[in-house]
Amino acid sequence: xxxxxxxxxxxxxxxxxxxxxxxxxxxxxxxxxxxxxxxxxxxxxxxxxxxxxxxxxxxxxxxxxxxxxxxxxxxxxxxxxxxxxxxxxxxxxxxxxxxxxxxxxxxxxxxxxxxxxxxxxxxxxxxxxxxxxxxxxxxxxxxxxxxxxxxxxxxxxxxxxxxxxxxxxxxxxxxxxxxxxxxxxxxxxxxxxxxxxxxxxxxxxxxxxxxxxxxxxxxxxxxxxxxxxxxxxxxxxxxxxxxxxxxxxxxxxxxxxxxxxxxxxxxxxxxxxxxxxxxxxxxxxxxxxxxxxxxxxxxxxxxxxxxxxxxxxxxxxxxxxxxxxxxxxxxxxxxxxxxxxxxxxxxxxxxxxxxxxxxxxxxxxxxxxxxxxxxxxxxxxxxxxxxxxxxxxxxxxxxxxxxxxxxxxxxxxxxxxxxxxxxxxx
Numbered sequence: 001x002x003x004x005x006x007x008x009x010x011x012x013x014x015x016x017x018x019x020x021x022x023x024x025x026x027x028x029x030x031x032x033x034x035x036x037x038x039x040x041x042x043x044x045x046x047x048x049x050x051x052x053x054x055x056x057x058x059x060x061x062x063x064x065x066x067x068x069x070x071x072x073x074x075x076x077x078x079x080x081x082x083x084x085x086x087x088x089x090x091x092x093x094x095x096x097x098x099x100x101x102x103x104x105x106x107x108x109x110x111x112x113x114x115x116x117x118x119x120x121x122x123x124x125x126x127x128x129x130x131x132x133x134x135x136x137x138x139x140x141x142x143x144x145x146x147x148x149x150x151x152x153x154x155x156x157x158x159x160x161x162x163x164x165x166x167x168x169x170x171x172x173x174x175x176x177x178x179x180x181x182x183x184x185x186x187x188x189x190x191x192x193x194x195x196x197x198x199x200x201x202x203x204x205x206x207x208x209x210x211x212x213x214x215x216x217x218x219x220x221x222x223x224x225x226x227x228x229x230x231x232x233x234x235x236x237x238x239x240x241x242x243x244x245x246x247x248x249x250x251x252x253x254x255x256x257x258x259x260x261x262x263x264x265x266x267x268x269x270x271x272x273x274x275x276x277x278x279x280x281x282x283x284x285x286x287x288x289x290x291x292x293x294x295x296x297x298x299x300x301x302x303x304x305x306x307x308x309x310x311x312x313x314x315x316x317x318x319x320x321x322x323x324x325x326x327x328x329x330x331x332x333x334x335x336x337x338x339x340x341x342x343x344x345x346x347x348x349x350x351x352x353x354x355x356x357x358x359x360x361x362x363x364x365x366x367x368x369x370x371x372x373x374x375x376x377x378x379x380x381x382x383x384x385x386x387x388x389x390x391x392x393x394x395x396x397x398x399x400x401x402x403x404x405x406x407x408x409x410x411x412x413x414x415x416x417x418x419x420x421x422x423x424x425x426x
Contacts, residue, residue, distance in 0.1 A: 024063040027081060027088045028120035032056040033154075034267060035128060035145070039097040039113050043106035046097070048130060048143040051114070053154045059120045060178040060274030065423050066090075066120075072320040072343055073293050074098050074133050077117045082125040082146065089119045093294035094320065096259060098132075102335050103252050114263040115295075122149050137340040160225065160268040167198045168206075168220040173274040177318075177424045180275035181222040182266070184298070185243045185283035188226040197281050197301040198222045204307030205314060208400070208407065210414050210421070217425045221273040232258065232282050244269070245280060247298060249288055256288035258298055266296060276424060277317055279310075289313045293320030308404040315401055319420040321413055322347040324394040324402035327387040338391035345416035346401055347386050348393050357395055357412040371397050379411060 036051040066089050068076070073092030081088050097113040100106055117130065127146050131139040147154075170176060181201060186194040198220070206215040229241040233248035236255060245265055251257040260266065260280070270278050280298035282288075289309045291297030297317035299309045315321035322344035336342050341352040348356045353367065361367070361379055369380025376397055385394035385402075394402065396410035409417065 027123060029123060030059050031121045032059050032118050033121040034116055034118045036114060036116050036264065039095060039115050042110050043101050050145055055121060055154050055156045056271040058274035060173045060276050062424055063174040068092050070423065076131045076139055078129045079119050080127045082127055091294065094292045095295060096292055113261060116263055116267050125149055135337065162223050162225040162272055164272050165195060165222040165224055167222050168202045168218060170216050170219060173219060175425050176217055176219045177421060178274050178276045179220045180270045180273050180278055181220060182245065182269050182278065182280045183225055184245045184247045184280050185227050185230055185232045185241060187230050190230060191224050191226060201281060201310050204310045207307060208311050210418050214421050217421055223269050223272045225269055230283060232284050234286060247280065247282055249286065257290050258282060258288040259290045291316035293317060305404050308400060312400050319416055320344055321401050322386055324385040324399055326384045326389045336386040336392050346395055346412050348381060349391060350393060360411060368393060
């Protein structure tokens with residue numbers, strides 16, 4: 001009897017998985033529908049304009065967890081089956097445009113950014129809706145578009161086809177976190193160097209918990225796409241390079257912030273493999289990096305702290321972990337209103353602390369928490385984070401989302417990372 005009872009949870013999980021896969025097969029093909037759009041505006045308003053639809057040959061995402069229940073991100077993609085009006089797919093994400101909107105430049109300048117949402121390719125017509133968080137943290141619909149899946153305007157051309165390389169392959173993409181690595185500023189003669197740097201990326205990611213214990217749940221593939229010139233743009237030093245992804249330091253006039261606005265090349269290159277997350281490795285010795293939740297991450301290959309930078313930036317990309325440090329003279333304005341609880345798992349304004357990590361604290365821990373040098377890893381709510389010194393709190397005095405001086409994530413970050421790994425692989 002005990003043996004039968006012990007088997008019941010496994011049987012229930014198997015049944016749920018089979019039902020979820022049947023749901024995928026009912027609504028989707030095993031390939032990707034990509035929608036590119038322009039996101040335009042300034043600090044006070046924004047608009048979304050449709051650009052194009054593309055069919056891509058692979059689907060790297062989960063076939064079971066089709067509806068995003070994490071509620072991370074400043075934007076949400078919702079896909080509805082037109083005939084039944086049923087929600088069949090959703091994902092949260094962030095954008096470079098949203099970050100730009102919080103800068104001083106956005107107060108006086110209008111600009112557009114190219115952005116993308118992807119979904120498994122629907123079998124029947126669907127309605128795509130994009131919602132954005134308002135200043136109170138609530139999602140409001142901003143855009144709607146109905147897709148005729150038989151339309152001859154859905155483009156099928158492969159724009160940037162290149163050879164690929166398996167850096168770390170462990171199994172079926174629908175049961176793995178799939179990372180695609182893209183080269184930036186590696187010439188054709190430097191492709192072996194890029195392969196070596198990809199290996200260092202994997203070693204760095206899997207050197208720290210909880211990725212170390214879960215490396216069997218990850219696939220990492222690389223696209224071998226050379227640039228015309230070696231290196232990347234450094235505007236502050238008047239250095240300009242002809243590279244395949246057009247990345248540049250001094251994003252938002254922040255010296256270490258290296259990003260790219262070339263979203264179409266980013267997506268065209270990534271389409272060479274099944275992927276969940278895009279990570280760029282930049283061929284430079286200059287220290288820097290950046291990442292945006294469910295958009296892309298980027299960091300440098302040749303720095304002493306490269307492994308920790310990889311892990312820090314991947315935390316932003318993978319589940320939107322917030323920066324826990326204070327940045328004097330930050331270009332961001334009101335990124336974290338003190339009367340709204342941040343959606344990031346590791347930041348709080350104490351507006352709704354019960355939904356964050358309060359359950360992980362000792363009962364006698366004061367909130368806010370004062371740093372105790374005798375117990376530097378004590379979990380609490382330490383003021384300072386999200387680039388500001390007041391009103392935003394972090395879980396531990398130090399963590400890899402704060403500085404690179406330590407070698408671990410705090411328990412709050414670890415719990416959130418594990419939950420996200422489970423979401424993409426179960």
